[in-house]
Amino acid sequence: MRMHNPPHLGEIIKQLCLEPLGVSVTEAAQALGVSRKTLSAILNGRAGISPEMAVLHVG
Helix, strand or coil: CCCCCCCCCCHHHHHHHHHHCCHHHHHHHHHHHCCCCHHHHHHHCCCCCCHHHHHCCCC
């Protein structure tokens, strides 16, 4: 059976949200209330999204 390797959630956020809107990592981090370093790690697949962050920033 062949295994499927899904993309990291950060990659999806970057491609579907930040790039189409022309929003920088710095701008997005400020709007979300997180550090640029934290958001960059998520977007580059080096960190996951905690349940708290997912719930806090929905809607």
